[in-house]
Amino acid sequence: MKAMVDNHLFTGYSVGTVNPVRVSHLQFADDTLLLGKKSWANVRTLRATLVIFETMSGLKVNFNKSLLVGVNISESWLVEAALVLSCKVGKIPFMYLGLPIGGNPRRLSFWDPVVNKIKSRLSGWNSRFLSFGGRLVLLKAVLTSLPVYALSFFKAPLDSWVWLPDPIGGFTVRGAYEVLAASANPNRDSALDLVWHHQVPLKISISAWRLIRDRLPTRANLAARGILQLDTAWCVAGCGMIETADHLFLSCPFFTVLWEQVRHWLGCAGVDSNTISHHFVQFTGLAGFGKARRSFLQLIWLLAS
Ligand SMILES: [Zn+2]
Structure with a gap:
């Protein structure tokens, strides 16, 4: 040439x-x-x-x-x-070295190839037999590097803050109340957010995450999957109840004593909720608001559970 x-x-x-x-x-x-x-x-x-x-x-x-x-x-x-x-x-835009050339990076559709690439990677990994921690590491290592490559060449469009339930009228306290009242289980998502804590080993966060989503191999879950006979799904403590996650961690008379002791030690009074996600959210709010206090209670809950 x-x-x-x-x-x-x-x-x-x-x-x-x-x-x-x-x-x-x-x-x-x-x-x-x-x-x-x-x-x-x-x-x-x-x-x-x-x-x-x-x-x-x-x-x-x-x-x-x-x-x-x-x-x-x-x-x-x-x-x-x-x-x-x-x-x-x-x-145009056409792909060169995996990047779209000639498009307008300020349009959202310009970023479709990046999003699609992440989606295709995710669906490809579905069938892999990786441990939970392994999957998390794979996600962090590979998926974050995909957009970084594209972002090192193009400027992404700036996000604007939109109150999704009402994009035109915007945010109102009344609107927020209606959204909270309408959703079936507003606490589960906030509980899942609380699971990730920088001072807690990944292993524990993962086990708490599985607990909140009821993915732990409790006897009730094992029976539901046909691994155990239904008539052997009784609580391991011998209290005569079915061993569900809620029972084991919150309502079993043998184990709930732990929560009473934790609260006694913290010097707080409270009643145990019988749903795990509610319990977690409620527990972290025990000492009132304040980031440091919440973070501390978050830590205690994760360790106790
Ligand atoms: Zn029990």
């Missing part, structure tokens, strides 16, 4: 007006981008260069995979030129 440009057989694309830099090609690994002005001379030279390249290197250019993309060039001219080059006409 350089020889073609030096011999004035190919005119590259010039960047800048004062001392313009002419760019005729960009190459990285097996991805090649050839840039030039719109002219039949350029099309003929391109064709010749590619044929010469094939003969000299013994490699084959895959014209079926190649695209001719025009910027402000009529479709009919592009179709004719593509016919000469025996390739297809492409549209």
